[in-house]
Amino acid sequence: MKKTVNVNVKHLTRVEGHGNIHIKIRNGQLMEAQWEIIETPRFFEALLVGRHWDNAPWITGRICGICSIGHTLASIRAVENAFDIVPDEQTQKLRLLLKHMETLQSHSLHLCFLVLPDFMNAGSVFPLINSHGEIVAHAAKIKGLANEICDCVGGRRLHPTRTVVGGFTKLPSKQELSAFVQRLKNIVEDLMIVADLFSGFKIPDFARETEFVSLKGKDHYPFIGGDVVSSDGVQMREQDYKKLTNEYMVPHSTSKWCRLSRDSFAVGSLARLNNNFEFLHPVAKDIARRFNLIPINHNPFMNNIAQLVECVHVVMDSIRLIEELLNSKFTAPRQEVRPKSGVGVGAVEVPRGVLYHCYEFDSKGKIIKSDCVIPTGQNHANIQHDLEALAKEYAIRGEKDRDIELLASMLVRAYDPCISCSVH
Amino acid sequence: MRAKKADTKTYLGIPLYRPKVAFFEFSSCEGCQLQMVNNENTLLDFLSLVEVVNFREAMTERSDAYEIAFIEGSITRDDEVKRLKAIRKNAKVLVALGSCACFGGVNQLKNRFKNLEWVKKQVYGKHPIDTGAVRAVGDVVPVNLMIYGCPIKKEEVEKIVLDLALGKSIVVPQYPVCMECKANENICLFDLGEPCLGPITRAGCNSWCPNSGAGCWGCRGPAEDANVEYMKKIMKEKGFSEKTILERLDCFGGFKTK
Numbered sequence: 191m192k193k194t195v196n197v198n199v200k201h202l203t204r205v206e207g208h209g210n211i212h213i214k215i216r217n218g219q220l221m222e223a224q225w226e227i228i229e230t231p232r233f234f235e236a237l238l239v240g241r242h243w244d245n246a247p248w249i250t251g252r253i254c255g256i257c258s259i260g261h262t263l264a265s266i267r268a269v270e271n272a273f274d275i276v277p278d279e280q281t282q283k284l285r286l287l288l289k290h291m292e293t294l295q296s297h298s299l300h301l302c303f304l305v306l307p308d309f310m311n312a313g314s315v316f317p318l319i320n321s322h323g324e325i326v327a328h329a330a331k332i333k334g335l336a337n338e339i340c341d342c343v344g345g346r347r348l349h350p351t352r353t354v355v356g357g358f359t360k361l362p363s364k365q366e367l368s369a370f371v372q373r374l375k376n377i378v379e380d381l382m383i384v385a386d387l388f389s390g391f392k393i394p395d396f397a398r399e400t401e402f403v404s405l406k407g408k409d410h411y412p413f414i415g416g417d418v419v420s421s422d423g424v425q426m427r428e429q430d431y432k433k434l435t436n437e438y439m440v441p442h443s444t445s446k447w448c449r450l451s452r453d454s455f456a457v458g459s460l461a462r463l464n465n466n467f468e469f470l471h472p473v474a475k476d477i478a479r480r481f482n483l484i485p486i487n488h489n490p491f492m493n494n495i496a497q498l499v500e501c502v503h504v505v506m507d508s509i510r511l512i513e514e515l516l517n518s519k520f521t522a523p524r525q526e527v528r529p530k531s532g533v534g535v536g537a538v539e540v541p542r543g544v545l546y547h548c549y550e551f552d553s554k555g556k557i558i559k560s561d562c563v564i565p566t567g568q569n570h571a572n573i574q575h576d577l578e579a580l581a582k583e584y585a586i587r588g589e590k591d592r593d594i595e596l597l598a599s600m601l602v603r604a605y606d607p608c609i610s611c612s613v614h
Numbered sequence: 615m616r617a618k619k620a621d622t623k624t625y626l627g628i629p630l631y632r633p634k635v636a637f638f639e640f641s642s643c644e645g646c647q648l649q650m651v652n653n654e655n656t657l658l659d660f661l662s663l664v665e666v667v668n669f670r671e672a673m674t675e676r677s678d679a680y681e682i683a684f685i686e687g688s689i690t691r692d693d694e695v696k697r698l699k700a701i702r703k704n705a706k707v708l709v710a711l712g713s714c715a716c717f718g719g720v721n722q723l724k725n726r727f728k729n730l731e732w733v734k735k736q737v738y739g740k741h742p743i744d745t746g747a748v749r750a751v752g753d754v755v756p757v758n759l760m761i762y763g764c765p766i767k768k769e770e771v772e773k774i775v776l777d778l779a780l781g782k783s784i785v786v787p788q789y790p791v792c793m794e795c796k797a798n799e800n801i802c803l804f805d806l807g808e809p810c811l812g813p814i815t816r817a818g819c820n821s822w823c824p825n826s827g828a829g830c831w832g833c834r835g836p837a838e839d840a841n842v843e844y845m846k847k848i849m850k851e852k853g854f855s856e857k858t859i860l861e862r863l864d865c866f867g868g869f870k871t872k
């Protein structure tokens with residue numbers, strides 16, 4: 191066992207937002223392993239108070255540039271639930287398609303631009319453009335298509351313009367949609383090439399028993415609304431999100447922390463996959479099996495692989511959605527909104543895990559109170575516990591500080607943390 | 615070819631061949647930075663035009679040798695002020711990237727509450743949190759160039775950087791979104807019963823929202839000679855409440871509403 195370890199990473203790179211890692215081992219004792227959040231809060235929950243319901247999706251989408259579509263949809267769902275609006279099938283399908291494409295662009299950005307450099311000994315994707323141009327081109331193609339479909343359905347790839355309470359301000363044309371079917375089919379090949387590449391990497395061998403929390407699929411892999419389930423056996427409705435997240439403050443973080451059955455839990459791709467494996471598309475399941483990713487997998491580094499599996503799933507499912515939309519007759523894009531007093535909660539699986547928005551309205555539809563619980567916020571405590579376990583384990587193995595630093599950075603990156611989002 | 619020619623020229627003191635650029639984010643959603651890497655088709659061309667030396671979200675390597683600093687986000691804490699001032703010292707040209715940097719963006723909505731303690735308590739309860747009023751970048755250090763939008767329009771930024779690299783002067787539209795909207799042959803939202811700030815908002819986004827059938831919220835701030843009072847009058851005539859108008863005017867911080 192190594193007696194002394196010192197790891198200090200200030201402003202961890204290739205993650206969204208600002209966080210630090212500190213690990214200190216003295217005389218073989220772990221003194222400190224800390225995941226510190228230093229992001230400046232923007233107080234979104236307070237910003238909304240006193241404003242009309244139509245401000246909520248428009249403003250809260252700005253919590254995060256990467257998952258703005260997810261925030262917008264969670265916000266819309268919360269408002270619709272408060273006003274007793276049930277979106278029609280067409281709207282549901284278009285929203286899910288939009289959601290899928292955000293997942294694809296976010297996961298492919300994370301995997302190929304932020305994570306890949308770690309496995310290829312590079313500091314960023316920029317040198318890889320020259321040394322491994324082909325793989326960067328595949329990644330850019332995947333992400334590019336996802337973004338194009340977001341533009342088409344949501345009006346804009348980030349901070350969407352068409353998504354509103356009640357439906358959409360404008361529908362894509364069937365012609366536009368049908369042109370995407372073949373391109374989505376083609377992209378599966380690009381994803382397979384990315385999978386081949388990742389299958390050659392050595393995923394760090396580390397596991398810590400964890401409680402995984404996600405939406406619960408009924409007959410589909412879940413993304414929008416419904417019940418929430420944990421791998422420790424908890425099941426609740428989305429309205430009960432407060433009991434599922436139990437937020438609390440810790441001194442070294444401007445983000446709140448969460449717990450459920452244990453000291454911490456994990457949300458995200460790995461959690462979704464662990465809890466809903468049976469609903470994955472068969473092609474996606476094959477990829478999971480190829481990486482030996484079978485529930486319940488407790489290795490946080492496998493979140494990267496779970497993201498890869500989900501990329502394949504969302505592409506296959508988007509082909510289904512578009513084909514169904516093409517075979518149906520388009521109806522009015524949006525329904526009328528009649529505000530009323532009450533509380534509404536919306537839970538949506540965004541790329542990094544389950545996200546909750548909750549608003550309380552007066553009878554005119556003015557916001558009295560608002561609350562958002564962000565996936566990365568739910569993961570912070572778990573990241574911290576993983577870091578402690580990892581530091582101990584690798585110190586025992588006698589690894590160098592530099593290697594522990596890299597592993598610790600890779601661990602945090604595997605969660606794909608969205609820090610500014612978690613502080614909001 | 616261009617390299618040779620450009621080497622002999624400078625613009626605002628910057629050598630014209632592949633200027634070194636750095637990106638920094640403050641309080642923001644990082645969406646504007648993301649827009650920079652979000653345009654797969656032109657990203658590689660863009661990268662051949664500049665040398666990115668600092669981009670925390672995308673790279674581990676860091677350098678303080680840059681000519682153009684892009685600043686995203688608004689400023690709220692003292693440590694941010696310090697960091698921004700240090701960047702200002704290093705950079706020849708400092709660009710405010712996006713509405714958070716230009717006007718405070720949605721973040722400045724916090725400033726409408728007189729009681730900051732109440733704001734903190736809403737979110738953090740009794741837990742002590744360090745925060746102050748939200749400021750635009752230009753309220754803290756001198757800014758050479760503003761790129762408007764929430765989010766910014768990638769095509770516009772690429773053109774601006776190209777113009778910087780070629781030593782051309784930079785032209786930002788002064789006319790309102792309505793001009794672009796009419797050129798795009800959209801049905802006017804007022805005819806559909808929706809509010810829109812297009813008549814008074816600075817163009818350059820190619821009427822992004824109205825193209826989608828959604829009204830403009832003024833994210834790019836006022837056009838030249840924007841007549842806000844007249845706008846309020848029209849909106850009222852069309853049957854929109856004072857509150858609806860104000861909620862749009864104050865959303866991104868570009869309009870003075872007090």
Ligand code: SF4
Nearest residue numbers: 645646712713714764
């Ligand atoms: S201007 Fe808008 S898109 Fe850009 S960082 Fe600010 S909130 Fe995000």
Ligand code: SF4
Nearest residue numbers: 792795802803810812
């Ligand atoms: S929709 Fe808005 S931007 Fe377009 S013409 Fe009407 S007022 Fe102007």
Ligand code: SF4
Nearest residue numbers: 819823830831832833
């Ligand atoms: S239409 Fe208005 S709100 Fe929309 S991007 Fe343009 S300036 Fe911003």
